[in-house]
Amino acid sequence: MLESSFARPAHAAVSPVLAFVLAIGCGAIAANLYYAQPLAALIGTAFGVPTAAAGFVVTLTQIGYGLGLLFLVPLGDVIENRRLVVIATACAGGALLLMAIAQNVVLFMVAALMLGVASTVVQILLPYSAQISPDSVRGRVIGILTSGLMAGIALARPIASFTSTVLGWRGIFVLSALVMTLMVLAFGTAMPRRQPPALSTYGQMLRSLPSLLRDTPILRRRAAYHTALYASFSLFWVAIPLLLSSDDFALTQRGIGFFALAGASGIVVAPLAGWIADHGKTWPGTAGAMLAMLSAFAIALSGWHLRSIVLLALGAILVDTGLVINFVLSQRAIYEPKPESRSRIGGLFTAIFFCGGAAGSLAGTASFAAGGWPLTDAIGIVLAVLALAMFSTEGRAA
Numbered sequence: 204m205l206e207s208s209f210a211r212p213a214h215a216a217v218s219p220v221l222a223f224v225l226a227i228g229c230g231a232i233a234a235n236l237y238y239a240q241p242l243a244a245l246i247g248t249a250f251g252v253p254t255a256a257a258g259f260v261v262t263l264t265q266i267g268y269g270l271g272l273l274f275l276v277p278l279g280d281v282i283e284n285r286r287l288v289v290i291a292t293a294c295a296g297g298a299l300l301l302m303a304i305a306q307n308v309v310l311f312m313v314a315a316l317m318l319g320v321a322s323t324v325v326q327i328l329l330p331y332s333a334q335i336s337p338d339s340v341r342g343r344v345i346g347i348l349t350s351g352l353m354a355g356i357a358l359a360r361p362i363a364s365f366t367s368t369v370l371g372w373r374g375i376f377v378l379s380a381l382v383m384t385l386m387v388l389a390f391g392t393a394m395p396r397r398q399p400p401a402l403s404t405y406g407q408m409l410r411s412l413p414s415l416l417r418d419t420p421i422l423r424r425r426a427a428y429h430t431a432l433y434a435s436f437s438l439f440w441v442a443i444p445l446l447l448s449s450d451d452f453a454l455t456q457r458g459i460g461f462f463a464l465a466g467a468s469g470i471v472v473a474p475l476a477g478w479i480a481d482h483g484k485t486w487p488g489t490a491g492a493m494l495a496m497l498s499a500f501a502i503a504l505s506g507w508h509l510r511s512i513v514l515l516a517l518g519a520i521l522v523d524t525g526l527v528i529n530f531v532l533s534q535r536a537i538y539e540p541k542p543e544s545r546s547r548i549g550g551l552f553t554a555i556f557f558c559g560g561a562a563g564s565l566a567g568t569a570s571f572a573a574g575g576w577p578l579t580d581a582i583g584i585v586l587a588v589l590a591l592a593m594f595s596t597e598g599r600a601a
Contacts, residue, residue: 217336222347224393225328228292228386229348230355231379235295235322236264237359238375239302239315245372250308263312265561267319272554275320277408279327279546284397288324288331288390295321296383303376325352326553330545333538334397339481342535346477349531350470353523357467361460400543408547416551419540424597425533426555428489428590432496433556434563435586436526439503440466441567442579443519451510465516469523476531485532489594492532495525497587504580 217225239246247253278287298321301314329348336344366375403411416422440463447454447462454462479488499521506514537552538545563586570579 217332217340217344221393221395222332222344224389225332226348226351228351228390229325229328230351230353230358231382231386232292232295232322232325232355233352234355234359234362235299235318235379235383236268237356238363238379239264241360241364242367242372242375245367246311249372250311252308263315264319264322265557267316267321268323269319269554269557270316271320271323272326272550272557273412274409275323276326276550276553277412277547278405279330279549280399280408280544281403281405282399284327284331284334284399285390285394288327288394289387291321291324291327292383292387292390295324296380296387299376299380299383303373303380323550326549327546329534330538330549331394331397333534333545334542335395341538342477342480342531343474344477345480345534346474346531349476349527349534350473353470353473353527354467357463357470357523361464364460399546411544412547412551415541415544415547419537419548421540422537422548422552424593425537426552427593428493429529429533429552429556430559431586431590431593432493432526432529432559434559434566435496435500435583435590436522437560437563438567438570438579438583438586439499439519439522441564442571442576443503443515445568445571446507446576447515451507452512462512462516462519466519466523469520469525470527472524473527473531476528477535479528480532480535485536486597488528488532490591492525492528493587493591493594495521495528497584497591499525500580500583500587503583504577507576507580 275291295318298314298318302311302318305311305314329345329352332344332348333341363375366378370377443462444459446452447459476488476492479485499518502514502521503518506512506518533552534549537548541548566582567579570582
């Protein structure tokens, strides 16, 4: 019915209404990946499994996301995009409903894996917006969607925590399933159709991934930079709650949640980053993003020395700011060389830097346990310097 009622060709630009719908959708879908994280202990208790096993249940969503990047996202270069987005979003809603009603841990785990796969539809929405936007505003449109994406990631954990106190741990999955239903209707109504040119089969698309990475230098470069920065970002946000809850600061979970919300204010720079890209300032913008990350860890180290929450919060804002700016500039850059391959390029880019995020998370907990915040902070500085060192070889014309 959506196909017949709303079939219309893609316009030359993304309208404000469509940009808003896509940004809300990116945030709502990305949030699905993080709702279970603060609820792991409650989920484990409900199913009678140890905390470690409950943690693995949460990890399954991330595993599903990785699988989706490799096997679902390439479909964006083959299948009509609006239909694909609607179907994947509906599947995410179904998986959330299964998680809400599951009476055993096996069903919950299967649903969590399905949710991760379906949630990669975000990586179809981003190149879709790039495809239907003219060059002059493409960066700004990507920036708007990135604002929604990062807001969803930043707000997911506190929303899940607060909701669980009122509706229990299953409540957030019910609410998100309802949100996914609304997004299905919104996508079907607002999104123009976009049929990719039938250049290859799905199998050929999958087999093209290694050569696409090999033959797209800007993708390799931008993936390398963002992997280092995303590792430092993950390291910071895994370790900072441990520091804030320690005797040095003694914040409660609610206090840590408010700290995270303050840090998330860095996401507001995403549209500015898009403007920077659209005006040919990608090189200085990237350098500024990396310097912001480097400054963040220097300021956070001072905050630890001085026992200053304000300095730590400033460091958190700069961490988010640097990551968001580099993400928007990178998305704008990698989509340019091969327009017909944007979904696959976006999937490869995300899959690569997600590996950095996983490594950063592990390094964050391990380093804090081994040497406290000074060691964790030092690793963050090294990662930011590594990104700058790689970037210094690019050249202003790249």
